[in-house]
Amino acid sequence: MRLVGGVFIVALLTLTVANILPANLGSNVGSSDRREMQPDSIYHPASLSTPGLPPFIPADLRKAYNFLPLYNRNVDGRTTRIAIVDAYGDPTLSSDLAGFDGFTGLPSATVNFYYPNGVPRRTNSNWAVETALDVEWAHSMAPGASIDLVVGVDASLGSIYNAILYVANSLPGDAVLSMSFGLSESLYPTTGSATIASFHQLFVTITSHGTVAVASSGDSGASSCCNIQYPASDPLVLAVGGTSLSLNSDASYSHESAWTGSSAGSSIIYPKPSWQLGLGDSMRDDVDVSYDADPNTGVMVLALGSSFEVGGTSAGAPQWAALLALASQANSIKYGAVNSQLYNLSSYHDVTTGSDGFFSALPGWDYPTGLGTPDANATVTFLGSLSLVATNTNSLQGVIVTTSSLLTINMSALTVSGNVSVVAKNSTTQTTIFTKTYSIQNLKLQNQTTSFQVSFLLNIPISPYSLSSDITIKLVQNVATASVLLTRQLDINGNGSVDIVDVSIMAAVFNSTVGTSTYNPRADFDANGVIDIIDASIAARYFGATDFL
Template sequence: MEAKREAPEEAGPGRLSIRSSFTERSRPAGNASGQIVKSNYMCTAEAHILFRIVGSGRHSSFCSSCVQTVALLEPHTHAQCALNYPMQNTTGSGDAIFLAVAGFLASEIKHLLVPNPVSQGLEVSRSAYAYVPSIHHQCRPESTGKPLARNLQVHESRGSVPKGFSLDGPAPDEELLSLRMALVQNDMNGLLATLEDISMPSSPNYGQHLSKAEVEQFVAPSSQTIDTVNAWFTENNINATTINSAGDWLAFSMLVGQANNLFGANFSIFTHNASGKKITRTLSYSIPSYLKGHVELVHPTVTFVVPPAKSSVTAQRIGSTGVRRRSTDAEPSACEEQVDPACLQTLYGIPTTPATQSSNLIGVTGYGEEWANEADLAQFLQEFRPDVSENSTFPVYTIDGGINDQDPGWAGFEANLDTQYTAGIATGVPIEFLSVGSDITDGVFGFWDSANFFLTQDEPPTVITTSYGTDEDDVGLAVAYNLCNTYAQLSALGTTVLFSSGDGGVTGTQTDDSCTYFEPSFPATCPYVTSVGATTGANPETAAYFSSGGFSNYWGVPSFQSSAVSGYLSDLGDTNAGLYNASGRGFPDVSAQGINFVFIADTESWNVNGTSCSSPTFAAVVALLNDRLLAAGKSTLGWLNPLLYSTAASALNDITTGDNPGCGTNGFPATTGWDPVTGLGTPNFDALLSALGV
């Protein structure tokens, strides 16, 4: 949908003229003698008043900021505007003819209209207007030279400047903002209910994933929403473009001054203290009341994140002498020294035989201009998987200015790690890499843009792994919900969406001395993604101390998880009481090894720790399970969580020792069953295959 401005139609008896608040409002109006005078009246209610200077035949917008393009709709279509009334005229030289729409009583007009002091000689004739009763209306003179926001309602707000940011001052009125608007989707609740139905192993519809067209039918906005929002853009002379195939997201640009006016906002410059990066945001914004129910959010406004997103990888060069090549029959204890594909295959029972299903695909994402190097992957496979082909080519897609520079000296650590372990473990499963650059306008690191990229593909990956995230409260609630529901759309298509849980323990990005509460990670807390924590060691595995986990402040406990969470909290008792949301969605869901991984970058070997290691490892397991399912004529796994917390719970290796300290506490302890450090545990391939009935 592209919001296009139509040329205004000349007003006449029984007609309304729709005019832009920003391009028409300063047009001079003729007085009774045809002379030019200024008539700047401002409105604070939703009605459009026109007057025609009969002597000159001119038409001008009066109270032009009150233009409602819903005037073009049928009578009573909009609750606040009954606009299709016949207009009664009284003509005569020197009379201004006022067409008062949805507005004010005849006896009140002289009290409600206040001429601009610079408009000398403009008389208001009480007999020269059309009378349409019912809705209170008020006009007042303008003194600022800018349209005033009218009948706005606060849509999103923050109580204070978020932690880690400081306020510099107001943003210049001339600064250009790139904004997006999410429209209310037609039936998102219906999509989520359908997703739950097709993802519950006990449902007769289990595994019956939706088509792209079926998903879009749920999320596309209604025609009424499109018309109403399109009219608002036209009214304000703003060009908007649809940026996804479902049509529920629009992109547009405007100056700060205009945005402050239209949205009743105070866009300001904020500095991210740690990085020094500056962003323009507001602590609150409003929308016209008639857009409520049509507009879900305007963005970026109250979301405070600074690209690139935080990757959960830390690497140390170890050189070629520190690398120990293993045979594929390595003992699990080998993982104590160094983690490579062979030790993971042995530890988790992952098969080494090549996959056979060409429709099975792993998507790996990289942010902050990260890309994966094919030469490094070839070297990695030669050293650690000499039993497979060294054909290391894979498609690299770029969005938001992403990079695919195959110079090995510039490849990203995170990108190389993720591609090397998905390709090195999921033998024969093709991978694709999505490089997200720094030209980001989605306000959430490119997370939304990357999700939308996969949604537009005819055949999206069957599993997507992402090793990036942020603190949950960095992201506005409405934005978090919308992005989470976007991952639900991918899940409905049959894609498993994995995110690393983060490396901040219970602290998140806070420092211990400033920490007053446990900080959950996002998108790991989204119920429609599977969050992966980290473990270390073997015989037994134990929780990695940095593995982020806890409870969401945005989402309540989902039904699939309620038993697991309530059982854990019952055993936990009063420990950490008041530091976390005991009624929130718990994360992570599962875990995998996350310490002492070896990978190749610029021909050298590096040692790396983090849940960045864990997510691609689990993604490789999911991909191989999908391969077996497809070969058996079944569908891919899609949204994993309902399966994991039911029939597959016993197919995971339960991790019962370790914790994730922070904020001056020991954090949460790992224990029997689910816990907010390692989730339900680490993969056992054969047991998972059996739970799937393959």
């Protein structure tokens, strides 16, 4: 039996309040512009239900979306902070949240309140329910995380801008930012400082701190291709669409379909980011991922002293934010602009039925549901590593060498593992003269101040002189790249690494040229006929690198 109606008051709720009033905060952001962000939630009074039937409580969605294995490993968000931006606030949040924790069996929540432009002087019931939804359900899925609730004095663009600005400037340690609101791209001003470009710069700062920005896509469905809302349309923001979720009687996952209200489509502002190439058209497409959002399969929320069943894509944003906070804790990583990594993940519930009125759900990525809804345990596990696929072709001394890598970077251990294949062909006859796949295991990335790097060599034993495919893996802010250089074998003495002996052999014949008595072709790494500064720089670049013979 589920508790509905009434006022829930349970002791033990940790709250701190910061009334932040810097005189010039956001003074240049369209304070006279009364366009307002709209909350993306739909609600109605709740009724009694049984496990597996809506309104869902945390235990239902924890099981359905496979959060339980994470909690069994004590992955609950502890040590992380989730920022939530809302407007107007919720005057009964403390008692409602305590009551919600009490009847759902959650531990008490730690919520820190911030008011960048002062405490709101009036309330708004829609935003009160929105605020309760955001806080209660971020806490439901990441019960160990602290919540930083940043409240705008109202929902005007200037007020919301100031709230996000506060996150950018004052909460750099937060793992995630959740935003359950938006406004159609076409409704933003095109001049002044309350433009989309101004907001985008905030997300540049926020993601540079390692904070993931998450936003709901909207609840209007779609009637055309190109009327999506911002901030969900920003390529630095993870856009969350909506589904209708059905569970089995034991609350295990049954199936989902696209929710009719899931706003989706193509941006009229942002071009296609690289991680969406091949999808949709030439512009940034929403959505990226999805979550239960149908108000008829909604979640239980206590707000304003009463209980509600709440839906809308607002329900998904704080829960995806919570999931990414769990990943941050489990993997000791702050992800920042995480979208490109999530597009490499395949362990989603792929939603293939239903539509939002214009776009239909399809196998793989689609507009209303994106990549799908999460398998939380698989998502956290995947985000502990990065995949790196790279292919490079070079030629030297009449040989064409193609190097292909399929590598995994363990983000917590900072190690590289996987397979790299080398195929060498005669450049004239195209005959294959050497092929081998090398197994790379747990090579350690080294801290280079602004990046993490590791280099290694793949020996190519051919005549007249052995070659080497020299690979450097570089990791900068969770983006991995591979560079490949083809040279003669750098490990001249063949002892398995580039060391001082190899450098000494090269130095002893420095400045010698082909045809002279001192010239050593094995030290002419770039095979240009002279042992010069280029060869020395190559030896320095790969000094200490392991040679896979």
